[in-house]
Each structure stands twice: as C-alpha cells, then as structure tokens.
Amino acid sequence: GNSVTQMEGPVTLSEEAFLTINCTYTATGYPSLFWYVQYPGEGLQLLLKATKADDKGSNKGFEATYRKETTSFHLEKGSVQVSDSAVYFCALRGTGNTGKLIFGQGTTLQVKP
Amino acid sequence: GAGVSQSPSNKVTEKGKDVELRCDPISGHTALYWYRQSLGQGLEFLIYFQGNSAPDKSGLPSDRFSAERTGGSVSTLTIQRTQQEDSAVYLCASSLLGQAMNTEAFFGQGTRLTVV
Numbered sequence: 569g570n571s572v573t574q575m576e577g578p579v580t581l582s583e584e585a586f587l588t589i590n591c592t593y594t595a596t597g598y599p600s601l602f603w604y605v606q607y608p609g610e611g612l613q614l615l616l617k618a619t620k621a622d623d624k625g626s627n628k629g630f631e632a633t634y635r636k637e638t639t640s641f642h643l644e645k646g647s648v649q650v651s652d653s654a655v656y657f658c659a660l661r662g663t664g665n666t667g668k669l670i671f672g673q674g675t676t677l678q679v680k681p
Numbered sequence: 682g683a684g685v686s687q688s689p690s691n692k693v694t695e696k697g698k699d700v701e702l703r704c705d706p707i708s709g710h711t712a713l714y715w716y717r718q719s720l721g722q723g724l725e726f727l728i729y730f731q732g733n734s735a736p737d738k739s740g741l742p743s744d745r746f747s748a749e750r751t752g753g754s755v756s757t758l759t760i761q762r763t764q765q766e767d768s769a770v771y772l773c774a775s776s777l778l779g780q781a782m783n784t785e786a787f788f789g790q791g792t793r794l795t796v797v
Contacts, residue, residue: 602785613787671726
C-alpha cells in the first residue's frame with residue numbers, strides 16, 4: 569500500500585541555517601505530494617504541493633521537488649527563522665483511491681535565535 | 682465560519698463512556714475526512730465521506746468507532762465504551778473534491794480527547 573516516511577526529529581537549527589527534511593514515499597502510479605505544517609497551538613495547514621514528476625512546490629521560502637526516480641519530496645529552506653519552528657508533515661494522495669491523504673510521522677523543527 | 686470547525690476543543694471522559702465529536706466542514710466541501718493524531722504517532726486516517734456516504738472506512742480501529750454525516754455537511758464521530766488508548770487529538774478535514782488528486786484539504790483545530 570501507499571506510505572510516507574519522514575526523517576525523525578526533532579531537528580534543531582540556529583537562525584539562518586539551511587534546512588532539509590527528508591521525505592520518501594511508496595505508491596503506485598503518480599501520486600500528488602504535499603507538505604503540511606502545524607505551528608504551535610494551530611491546526612494543520614498546507615505549505616506546498618506538487619502534482620507530477622519534476623514539479624517544484626514553493627511557499628514562504630520553502631521548496632520541495634517531486635523526484636520520481638528517487639521517490640522523494642524533500643523539504644528545503646535556505647535560511648530558517650525562529651517563526652519556522654513547527655511540526656512538518658509530508659503527505660501523499662494516490663491514484664485510484666478515495667482521495668485520502670497519507671501522512672508521514674511528522675518532523676519537529678526547533679529554530680533557536 | 683470560513684474554516685473547518687470542530688467541537689468540543691477538549692474532552693475529558695471516563696473509561697467506558699461514549700463520546701461524540703463534531704465537525705463542521707467548509708461550506709460546499711463535498712469530501713470530509715477524520716484523522717487521529719496520537720503523541721509521536723503522526724496522523725492516522727480513520728474514515729472518508731463523499732457527500733453523506735463513506736466509501737472508505739478502512740481506518741476505523743474497531744467497531745467501537747463509527748461516524749456519520751448528514752445533509753452533506755456536519756459529521757459526528759462516535760466512540761463507544763472509550764478506552765485509555767483512544768486518547769488522542771481527533772482531526773477533521775474537508776476538501777472541495779475528494780478524488781481530485783491535487784485538491785487541498787483544510788483541517789480543523791482538532792478535539793483533544795483524554796480518557797481517564
């Protein structure tokens with residue numbers, strides 16, 4: 569079945585450091601891929617998405633590229649801020665199913681000033 | 682309201698009691714999802730509604746769990762004879778189209794359930 573695997577956290581960085589959060593997936597066909605973010609005390613919200621191979625999703629300085637050959641969708645940001653501290657979830661929505669999102673375990677990011 | 686609304690925001694219940702959790706999706710969204718978020722466990726899919734029908738109930742963990750949706754809008758998740766392992770945050774999400782692969786799902790703030 570479809571699944572998503574994320575790097576375990578927590579990830580602790582200093583402000584302005586480079587961020588990578590790894591995400592790999594298993595799915596048949598060509599799923600759509602998403603990153604959701606959960607800020608402290610808030611609900612999940614969509615950060616970015618990509619719907620086909622080689623697409624790059626981007627938002628708020630974050631980027632992720634849909635890599636079919638490595639079945640990956642790693643999240644990157646060139647210079648993190650304290651306000652980026654949150655839990656990040658990688659997710660996929662596969663073909664031929666009910667449209668449910670399948671999530672990874674989540675990665676907690678802590679950015680220190 | 683503009684977003685997905687869930688109630689109550691917090692619920693403490695005694696083991697063995699029944700609980701009902703409510704979700705008000707965004708107006709016009711035909712697809713509705715329930716997820717469970719346990720500490721350190723990520724998000725676990727429970728059930729999916731398209732309109733009032735539930736084509737995918739594969740994530741419901743036991744027959745103590747049930748859900749319904751009426752009028753293509755409000756949904757209720759019911760947990761009977763609650764157990765301590767049911768303690769988690771229950772999240773509801775809605776989207777405009779369930780089967781469109783790139784459609785964004787909007788999440789509510791969740792209901793934190795604690796079974797004591």
